[in-house]
Amino acid sequence: MIVQSFIFLLLVSFKPAPATHVRAYDTPNDAGGSVTVKWDLSKDDSIVTKYEIIRIIGSPNGERVSAGFVLRGTNSYRDVDLKNGQKYYYMIRTWADGEYSDSEITPTPAIPKPQWFHTKRVVALVILVIFTLLLWYYLQLAKKGAPLWIRKIAGLEAIDEAVGRSVEMGRPILYILGLGAISDIPTIAGLAILKRVAKKAAEYEAEIIVPNYDPIVMVAAQETVKEGFMEAGRPDLYRENNIMFLTQDQFGYAAGVDGIMVREKPGAIFLQGLFFAESLILAETGHSIGAIQISGTTSVTQLPFFIAATDYTLIGEEMYAASAYLTRDPLALSTLKAEDIMKALFIALVGLGTIFESIAILTGAQGFHFLKNLFNMF
Amino acid sequence: MRREVPIAITFFTGVLLVVAFFIPHEPFGSLEQRFNDWYIIVSGFAMILGLDSLLLHHWNKVSRRSQDWFHSLSLILAFFITLFWGFYSGIHTGNFLSAQSTFRKYFYLYVFVPLQATMFSLLAFFIASAAYRAFRADRFEATLLLFSAGIVMLGRVPMGNQVAPWIIGFVLLLFAFLLYSDGRKEVDSLRRALKFGGAILSLLLIYPLAWFFLKYTAATAGWIMNIPQLAAKRGIFIGIALGGIAMSLRIILGIEKTYLR
Numbered sequence: 001m002i003v004q005s006f007i008f009l010l011l012v013s014f015k016p017a018p019a020t021h022v023r024a025y026d027t028p029n030d031a032g033g034s035v036t037v038k039w040d041l042s043k044d045d046s047i048v049t050k051y052e053i054i055r056i057i058g059s060p061n062g063e064r065v066s067a068g069f070v071l072r073g074t075n076s077y078r079d080v081d082l083k084n085g086q087k088y089y090y091m092i093r094t095w096a097d098g099e100y101s102d103s104e105i106t107p108t109p110a111i112p113k114p115q116w117f118h119t120k121r122v123v124a125l126v127i128l129v130i131f132t133l134l135l136w137y138y139l140q141l142a143k144k145g146a147p148l149w150i151r152k153i154a155g156l157e158a159i160d161e162a163v164g165r166s167v168e169m170g171r172p173i174l175y176i177l178g179l180g181a182i183s184d185i186p187t188i189a190g191l192a193i194l195k196r197v198a199k200k201a202a203e204y205e206a207e208i209i210v211p212n213y214d215p216i217v218m219v220a221a222q223e224t225v226k227e228g229f230m231e232a233g234r235p236d237l238y239r240e241n242n243i244m245f246l247t248q249d250q251f252g253y254a255a256g257v258d259g260i261m262v263r264e265k266p267g268a269i270f271l272q273g274l275f276f277a278e279s280l281i282l283a284e285t286g287h288s289i290g291a292i293q294i295s296g297t298t299s300v301t302q303l304p305f306f307i308a309a310t311d312y313t314l315i316g317e318e319m320y321a322a323s324a325y326l327t328r329d330p331l332a333l334s335t336l337k338a339e340d341i342m343k344a345l346f347i348a349l350v351g352l353g354t355i356f357e358s359i360a361i362l363t364g365a366q367g368f369h370f371l372k373n374l375f376n377m378f
Numbered sequence: 379m380r381r382e383v384p385i386a387i388t389f390f391t392g393v394l395l396v397v398a399f400f401i402p403h404e405p406f407g408s409l410e411q412r413f414n415d416w417y418i419i420v421s422g423f424a425m426i427l428g429l430d431s432l433l434l435h436h437w438n439k440v441s442r443r444s445q446d447w448f449h450s451l452s453l454i455l456a457f458f459i460t461l462f463w464g465f466y467s468g469i470h471t472g473n474f475l476s477a478q479s480t481f482r483k484y485f486y487l488y489v490f491v492p493l494q495a496t497m498f499s500l501l502a503f504f505i506a507s508a509a510y511r512a513f514r515a516d517r518f519e520a521t522l523l524l525f526s527a528g529i530v531m532l533g534r535v536p537m538g539n540q541v542a543p544w545i546i547g548f549v550l551l552l553f554a555f556l557l558y559s560d561g562r563k564e565v566d567s568l569r570r571a572l573k574f575g576g577a578i579l580s581l582l583l584i585y586p587l588a589w590f591f592l593k594y595t596a597a598t599a600g601w602i603m604n605i606p607q608l609a610a611k612r613g614i615f616i617g618i619a620l621g622g623i624a625m626s627l628r629i630i631l632g633i634e635k636t637y638l639r
Contacts, residue, residue: 030408192636215428245428251497284504308512319622339624
């Protein structure tokens with residue numbers, strides 16, 4: 001009985017081993033006011049209930065406050081809302097069932113301060129600079145009138161065919177901009193294609209219906225279609241009522257658009273923008289009514305659905321290229337040329353990386369890891 | 379001026395946000411979040427425009443007795459019932475989606491959620507019909523797609539390794555039978571020999587392929603998903619990222635003006 005009580009007392013009053021090697025430093029690449037604290041887990045981590053982070057202000061003997069808690073197995077904490085330029089020391093209190101043990105206090109203070117450059121974004125900056133230089137070069141070429149060749153994009157070539165077919169069948173054209181907001185680039189790309197479709201529809205005196213998920217996109221679509229009709233010289237055919245708002249519920253929108261498809265039986269359906277799980281519901285309904293469908297999205301997860309269910313698909317970047325492709329504006333085409341050169345650079349880098357890494361793995365020569373190490377630096 | 383002012387605003391804002399991306403220091407660090415907050419406020423007000431468009435569109439249909447006008451009438455009625463019921467429940471319980479709210483119980487949980495689930499569940503049938511068309515082995519690419527998709531499907535289901543050899547064996551047996559039947563009808567002796575040879579090859583391949591798939595179906599499915607599939611996906615991602623940069627630069631520099639009047 002005495003032995004059992006002794007063991008019970010031992011268990012109840014068991015002090016866990018403290019966290020060790022506590023270090024604190026100013027959080028890199030932030031707007032200041034933050035310190036990152038790291039430590040090595042207690043040897044008794046499996047029975048630890050929590051780690052309490054104690055902030056000590058000014059000096060190791062300064063005021064101590066509890067900064068926060070983390071659960072066992074966690075060995076880092078980001079302390080926020082601190083004063084820039086102030087010295088902070090830290091200590092980790094390891095708790096296990098009401099008992100605790102304290103770690104050593106960090107030997108050097110952490111002083112939060114804001115940074116003027118995000119060092120982890122060097123690669124992005126380099127890409128942006130190269131891209132801008134290439135763009136500038138091709139803009140100069142375009143201004144001089146140099147011919148800029150771009151490959152044929154079947155989906156965009158088929159726009160006129162789709163509109164023409166719809167007119168021949170005496171049916172309206174349905175243009176779906178997806179679930180994107182006006183701040184999404186695919187939506188803007190979709191609007192660029194809409195202008196071309198609207199212009200063609202006006203030339204052929206066809207009706208165009210644009211159901212919208214977002215009210216701001218609806219207003220932009222109304223303006224775009226109006227502009228297209230005006231460019232075609234037929235503003236009298238423009239019907240604002242046909243570019244309407246449906247709902248901001250994903251499947252409500254899908255149900256609404258499906259309803260329009262089944263009732264109006266459009267001859268051509270354009271699905272251009274940002275799509276999610278509703279993509280196949282829309283595309284399959286469009287297929288079931290026998291419409292010619294041209295889709296385009298940058299959602300990689302939805303692309304296979306569009307490829308399977310629609311007649312033509314603009315894959316990712318092809319959609320972004322649409323406005324330049326359709327207008328044949330030399331300035332816009334120059335951005336496509338710059339993009340192509342960047343792509344070639346990326347392909348070369350990927351190819352070189354594959355070769356060097358394969359050599360490094362096969363021969364064990366560490367020097368061949370230089371390309372990987374270079375990118376790992378940033 | 380109608381175009382120049384929006385282009386100037388776009389240029390200034392675009393450049394500012396690009397700079398802010400690289401500078402965490404205030405006031406740049408929180409700029410993107412601030413712009414997003416403003417966008418949410420503006421889009422909240424824009425909802426009024428959306429509602430105006432929706433109700434006007436359907437009211438016109440009802441007043442003109444257009445085709446299917448009763449659908450429009452049901453939409454208008456549903457809109458106002460939802461609105462007033464939501465307000466009523468909100469006033470009575472403090473929150474229109476609280477556990478005591480009749481709106482939450484009778485409308486949201488018993489009508490709205492099942493309707494959403496119904497639409498979503500249609501996807502399963504649409505996937506089947508789209509897959510049927512996409513997997514028709516009428517071209518080399520489609521056959522490759524069918525084969526890869528078959529392996530991935532088998533590799534991702536429980537007992538896939540055990541089921542796969544039987545399916546592969548059956549397909550090869552069927553293939554051998556079809557080649558043999560075709561070969562018997564063939565007049566040209568060379569073509570007949572080729573078809574008979576194909577049938578024998580299919581029979582000979584049954585055991586080694588069945589053995590391979592018994593051991594490696596899940597691993598092969600994983601390889602297809604992690605190597606060729608992911609490589610193609612990353613290629614598209616790089617293209618989208620570069621296309622996005624090009625499109626953004628076109629907008630910032632005022633080359634892309636389609637969204638403007």
